[in-house]
Amino acid sequence: MNHRTALSPRQVTRRQMIQRGTGAAVAALTLGTSPHATSAAPAGGKGRIRQSIVHWGFEAYDPKWDVERSCQAAKDLGFLSVELVDPKFFPTLKRYGLTAAICQIDMAPDAPFVKGWNNPDHWPRLTKATRDAIDAAADFGSPNVICFTGFSAKNPDDPASPHISREDGARNCIRGLKDIVRYAEQKQVTLCLEMLNTRDDTHPMKGHPGYQGNDTEYCIDIIRAVGSPRLKLLFDIYHVQVMNGDVIRRLHRHKDWIGHVHTAGNPGRNEIGAKQEINYPPIMEALLEIGYTGFVGQEFIPTRDPMAGLREAFALCDL
Numbered sequence: 517m518n519h520r521t522a523l524s525p526r527q528v529t530r531r532q533m534i535q536r537g538t539g540a541a542v543a544a545l546t547l548g549t550s551p552h553a554t555s556a557a558p559a560g561g562k563g564r565i566r567q568s569i570v571h572w573g574f575e576a577y578d579p580k581w582d583v584e585r586s587c588q589a590a591k592d593l594g595f596l597s598v599e600l601v602d603p604k605f606f607p608t609l610k611r612y613g614l615t616a617a618i619c620q621i622d623m624a625p626d627a628p629f630v631k632g633w634n635n636p637d638h639w640p641r642l643t644k645a646t647r648d649a650i651d652a653a654a655d656f657g658s659p660n661v662i663c664f665t666g667f668s669a670k671n672p673d674d675p676a677s678p679h680i681s682r683e684d685g686a687r688n689c690i691r692g693l694k695d696i697v698r699y700a701e702q703k704q705v706t707l708c709l710e711m712l713n714t715r716d717d718t719h720p721m722k723g724h725p726g727y728q729g730n731d732t733e734y735c736i737d738i739i740r741a742v743g744s745p746r747l748k749l750l751f752d753i754y755h756v757q758v759m760n761g762d763v764i765r766r767l768h769r770h771k772d773w774i775g776h777v778h779t780a781g782n783p784g785r786n787e788i789g790a791k792q793e794i795n796y797p798p799i800m801e802a803l804l805e806i807g808y809t810g811f812v813g814q815e816f817i818p819t820r821d822p823m824a825g826l827r828e829a830f831a832l833c834d835l
Contacts, residue, residue, distance in 0.1 A: 561594040561834045565800050568597035568617040570778065570815035573721075574822050581822065587612040589823060593830050599813050603652060617811035618708060618750070618776050619653040619661040621645040629712060632666020633692040634685035634728050646696050646707075654703040660776055661700070662750060663707045665689055665729030665738070672726065685728045690741045697744045708775040710750035711735045713758035721817065722785045723758070732760050732770070739773050748775025752815070757782045757794055764802045771806035779829065780816040787816050787825040788832060796832045804835060 561567075569590050574581040581589070583605040586598045590612065597617040598609055609616060621628045622645050631638040649661045665685060671677040680688070693707070700707050714730040716723025729735045732749075739747050751774045756763055767774070781792030788796050800812070814829045 561830070564804055564835050565833050566597070566809075566811050567595050567830055567833055568599050568811045568813040569595050569826065570599045570813045572600050573815060573817045577818055579822070583608055587614055589826060590614055593823075593826055594834070595814075595826075595830065597811055597813070599811075599815075603656075606656060616656070616658060617660070617813055619649050619656075619658060621649045621662060626672075628662070629664040629710070629724060629727060630667050630672050632664040632728070633689040634666045634668070634680055635670060636688055636692065637670070638666065639692055642692070643696060647699055650700055650703050650705045650707075653705050659705045661705055661707050662776075663693070663696075663709050664712075665709070665727065665735070667724075667726040668728040669726055680728065682728065682734070686734065686738055686741075689729075689738045693738070693742045693747060694744075697742060697747050700746045701744060704746075706746050706748055706775050708748050708750040709735050709739060710752060711755055711759070712752070713755040715758050716783070716785075719785075730759055732756055732766055736770055736773055749773045750776045750778065752778040752780075753794060753796075753799060754778065754780035754782055754785055754815070763794070763799055767799070767802045767806055767808075771808070774806075774808060774810070776810055777803065777808070777812045778815040779812060779833070780814075784819075785815075785817050786819045788814070788829050789825075796829075797835065800833045800835050 569586050571583060571586045574586055583598065583601050587608055590598050597615045599617045600620055601616060623631060623642070631642065633642065646661065646663065653659060653661050668679045668685060669677040670680060697707060709729065711729050711732050712724045712727045714723060714725045714727050717725050735749055739749060749770060751767070753763055756766060760766065779788055779796065780786065781788045782794050784792065786792065788794065812833055814826060816825065816829070818825045
């Protein structure tokens with residue numbers, strides 16, 4: 517894929533989607549929980565898979581839920597978490613007895629996945645954003661913070677920018693993450709490196725052309741080289757299916773490195789039911805087989821009644 521035609525980070529992003537519904541000037545941190553944390557089973561659910569609503573998709577599209585509505589849906593359907601909300605809404609989550617399953621970094625006005633650890637030019641700003649997120653996560657009692665390789669373009673805002681090689685990008689990620697993970701270790705917070713697909717260029721939140729960490733093995737190699745139990749993989753099943761496939765085999769192969777999981781249907785990043793190609797119940801069974809105890813975040817963009825889509829998703833993943 518020609519990364520010089522990548523979507524601009526100034527286009528609609530997950531961060532901007534979060535901002536639309538809340539009216540916040542800057543999207544800030546969201547908090548998460550460790551894959552080894554414990555929680556009661558939801559009423560009416562089997563509870564072996566702890567599930568989370570990833571708020572941005574339901575906030576950005578009709579009927580454009582606010583956080584209160586996502587929390588009410590979570591409570592009604594048996595979800596234990598609502599992810600990717602501004603921390604000012606944590607009291608709302610607490611009022612509903614919910615947690616948040618992973619913490620975002622604040623790289624506004626850029627999307628958080630654009631300027632990452634593969635480029636030392638971004639490290640001063642990125643280090644501050646990540647330390648702030650680690651602090652917020654520790655204070656909230658949620659030990660997961662997301663992190664990204666970043667785009668391969670040295671200047672993602674310039675389509676003509678030179679690119680960082682995959683080898684140099686990996687070396688830079690290892691150096692930068694080795695430094696910041698020491699702070700995460702002190703705070704007992706786990707960083708989760710997300711792999712994103714670069715193949716889908718139809719929509720700024722269905723694929724991320726230009727993102728360097730677009731291969732599961734590439735991200736795992738970085739994580740192994742850093743060598744800290746406080747750096748794991750955010751295994752997004754949708755992105756893995758688009759780029760690599762072979763989801764269940766990869767779950768087993770990388771079971772020791774998985775810190776958080778996201779879902780969506782493929783193609784389209786929409787609901788996870790029968791109109792897409794990923795068969796979720798066997799994947800959830802594989803997560804149980806490998807001993808995964810973290811959250812599974814439902815991160816799809818709804819095309820119909822959100823409650824119906826979430827109810828279906830919860831049932832498919834509730835083993």
